Amino acid sequence: MLLANENQDNGNGVYPVAISFDMSTHLTPEQIAELRSDLEAELRRLQRSMTSTATASEPVALDQASVGRLSRMDAMANQQMAKTLHERELALELRILDALRRVDGGSYGVCLTCGHNIPYGRLLVMPETRTCTACGGG
Numbered sequence: 001m002l003l004a005n006e007n008q009d010n011g012n013g014v015y016p017v018a019i020s021f022d023m024s025t026h027l028t029p030e031q032i033a034e035l036r037s038d039l040e041a042e043l044r045r046l047q048r049s050m051t052s053t054a055t056a057s058e059p060v061a062l063d064q065a066s067v068g069r070l071s072r073m074d075a076m077a078n079q080q081m082a083k084t085l086h087e088r089e090l091a092l093e094l095r096i097l098d099a100l101r102r103v104d105g106g107s108y109g110v111c112l113t114c115g116h117n118i119p120y121g122r123l124l125v126m127p128e129t130r131t132c133t134a135c136g137g138g
């Protein structure tokens with residue numbers, strides 16, 4: 001499930017459940033603007049970080065005679081960690097880009113699972129979230 005990370009990211013999950021059932025966005029233009037700039041800032045930060053992890057996850061030259069058995073295992077473990085981190089960053093990047101598309105399309109802030117509004121407080125913590133507190137499991 002792609003949503004697994006999203007669940008883990010939510011540390012406290014104490015946001016009130018949305019009461020409004022209005023299907024149009026419940027966010028004010030100011031709130032939308034703030035969340036959009038949060039998303040764009042997070043995207044820039046992520047893309048800077050991804051440049052370095054992409055480099056770190058490039059295949060290591062494992063057959064070099066100068067590389068001993070232990071350091072070779074270290075290199076493989078580090079590479080695996082960098083690869084895992086990079087995959088997580090790629091998934092988050094997709095979620096942020098998706099959220100920005102929904103901001104542009106006017107459907108941002110609405111749960112993709114149940115169609116209810118996602119509370120502003122939850123969006124502030126996880127602007128890239130696609131689900132409300134109930135559907136997100138957190």
Ligand SMILES: [Zn+2]
Pocket residue numbers: 111112113114115116131132133134135136
């Ligand atoms: Zn929902």
